[in-house]
Amino acid sequence: MGFQRNRFLIWLPQLNPQILILAMGRLLSQTGTGFTLFYAPIFFVNQVGLSSTAVGFSLGLGQISGILGRFLAGSWCDSPRWGRRFTLLISAVISAIASFVLGVANDFIMVVLGNLLLGLGIGLYWPATEAVVADLTTGKQRNEAYALTRLGDNIGLQLGMMFGGLIISTSGNYRALFIIDGISFIVFFGVIFAAIKETNTTFEKSLSHRKGWGENWWTALRDRTLLIYVIVNIMFTVYVSQINSTLPLYFSNFVQGGFSPGIISGLFIGYTAISVIFLLPLSRWLNRFSHAQALSFSALLWGVGFIVIAWTGRGENHALVLASLGLGILALAVVGYTPASSSLVADLAPDTLRGIYLAINAQCWAIGYLIGPPLGGWALDQSPEIVYNFWLGLALSILIALLILKNLDRRIKLQKQVNLKMN
Incomplete structure (x- = not known):
């Protein structure tokens, strides 16, 4: 049994334990996302009674707020006042609120609000989580670290789709999917709060953080x-x-x-x-x-x-x-x-x-x-x-x-x- 366990573990990359914890947290979070990813449009059209155009419009607005979230995340992650960890925590809070809003939504305005919040939360999430992985890895190891965290995402989505379909087929309770999604973000918040430290150690090594956000973005562009x-x-x-x-x-x-x-x-x-x-x-x-x-x-x-x-x-x-x-x-x-x-x-x-x-x-x-x-x-x-x-x-x-x-x-x-x- 021990030989089999070691044989399995040898396939896993040897990485900082925080990356493994982050991958598990992402698995839990994406499981919740998988619950709603494919079923949300069906629910809002067939049960809430919105038109397909209205639902598509609300999803598009979520993409726009996501662009804002990514801009804010880039600046916050590199700021000594905020950092990667804080950005991830805020992302989890906003995403949880968005899921609960969508879970009680009964009209177009609430669906738009939920999607705007969800887009903002996802926008904050991606630059922060990618920066944490980059901070804790170097060279060839980095590629495997990104692969491992993506593996957590993919497994989580797969589990979410499977269990979401099971809940719908047995109970027909679509709103429960959004509540579970919100709870998964709360769990993800707890994982980050308890186990992930701030990984950006460059604040004291450079004066770039004293520049304005616009100047830092202009440097990158x-x-x-x-x-x-x-x-x-x-x-x-x-x-x-x-x-x-x-x-x-x-x-x-x-x-x-x-x-x-x-x-x-x-x-x-x-x-x-x-x-x-x-x-x-x-x-x-x-x-x-x-x-x-x-x-x-x-x-x-x-x-x-x-x-x-x-x-x-x-x-x-x-x-x-x-x-x-x-x-x-x-x-x-x-x-x-x-x-x-x-x-x-x-x-x-x-x-x-x-x-x-x-x-x-x-x-x-x-x-x-x-x-x-x-x-x-x-x-x-x-x-x-x-x-x-x-x-x-x-x-x-x-x-x-x-x-x-x-x-x-x-x-x-x-x-x-x-x-x-x-x-």
Whole structure:
């Protein structure tokens, strides 16, 4: 038994215990999010009685407040007055309040308020949690640390979806899902409060925190290497958004015979399972490459995955096999992308501006999700031929991403050479 336990533990990266605690906290928090992620629109349309347009509008407002949250988080994380830990605690409080507001919402105004608060809480959360991981790791270890925390997210979402579906099927009580989500954020608050210390130790080493917020952001936005990365990162987040927003409807309306909701649910459970199984092994394998090269590998997978998805619509009797294969390839593309992107930005960032750099990285997700769903929705309103060509167009766009990443890799290597000569 002891041999088996050691054999299992050897697959886990040797990291600061705070990262392992943070990963467990994120698992609990994301379990609560999984309860509501797929069921909230159904509840507010079918039981509260709002229109699909109204619910979509409220979700869009949540993205806008999320942009504000990411801006605040970047500045607070790098501030000696606030720091990473405080930002995470505030994020958990706001997110818990948002969940309880949505749990009692009976009209459009309350749904908008809940989504605004939830967007703000999520916006505060991502730069802070990414900065904590970056503070506690270095070099190749950082990629595995990001993979481990993402593993906690993925397992939590999977558990939340499963248990949320079980509650709905047995009791039909949608409001209970929001209450459980709020409780999960309170538990996450307790984990951070009790077990996570402030990880930013650079306040005394630099005078940059005495500058205004605007000046610190302007310093980051003048980093041309970071801005080149931002372009390709927005492309990647647009790709990710297609999986969540466009693919379910595509599978329902544009494959031979149309997949039933049960089949679509099963496909996405398989997608999440592949993400969980391959996250650590693939991240460890990609450690032998630079971050930009790892992102290039991910881009190639995106291209192949989108080609298979386009083929799914024309696959007739093989549609289910092709859909499974396409989603599996896209799952590996996401697995290759997420840890490498965060690690790249953490490596680019000066220690004293790490929160702002990672906030800019998080803003790419907000921008990508503002572009991606409307773009996919427009495509699905066109003829089947245009819909199939939409996926092929996404596949071709990875050529642009590969060119940008090649340039990015060259710039980063030149910067490292200059820094070595200066030291």
